[in-house]
Amino acid sequence: MAGLLDPFTTLNHPDLFTLMWVGSLLIVLGAIAVYNISNRRYRRYPVIIALHEWVFWSILVTWGIVPLLVAVHVPLILTLALVFAGMGVAVYAAWFRFPPLIAAANDEIRRRRFVPPAHRDARERRRETPAGGRRRHRR
Secondary structure: OHHHHOEOOOOOOHHHHHHHHHHHHHHHHHHHHHHHHHHHHOOOOHHHHHHHHHHHHHHHHHHHHHHHHHHHOOEHHHHHHHHHHHHHHHHHHHHHHHHHHHHHHHHHHHHHHHOOOOOOOOOOOOOOEOOEOOOOOOO
16 A cells, blocks of 8 residues: 555656556547547547547546646556546446437437338329420420
């Protein structure tokens, strides 16, 4: 337990120190890439974009602060508490908050896509085209 409360330096945790700040930078860069790709891909689905917003910002804030905390030598237990809290927000968004909203949006998309169009009544007169009525060939 004493190792968790000591300042987080290369003397106390030599392998974990470099791994934390390099890993956090890689995670942030990966989150930015995934966020940009998903925004282009799902631009017509606002619920999925909202899910990606929640996950992106929770990852960006959490893992973006970790290199600063490592450089300032904050105790490891505080760094881990921040990481677990941020990842908890991402898990909450991905598995609890948005699945019902995405399911409802999918049902709406399916309903719009598979409803057959209304049939015209047989007694209804034909509509003229913009070019005019039926033309007859000259003989």
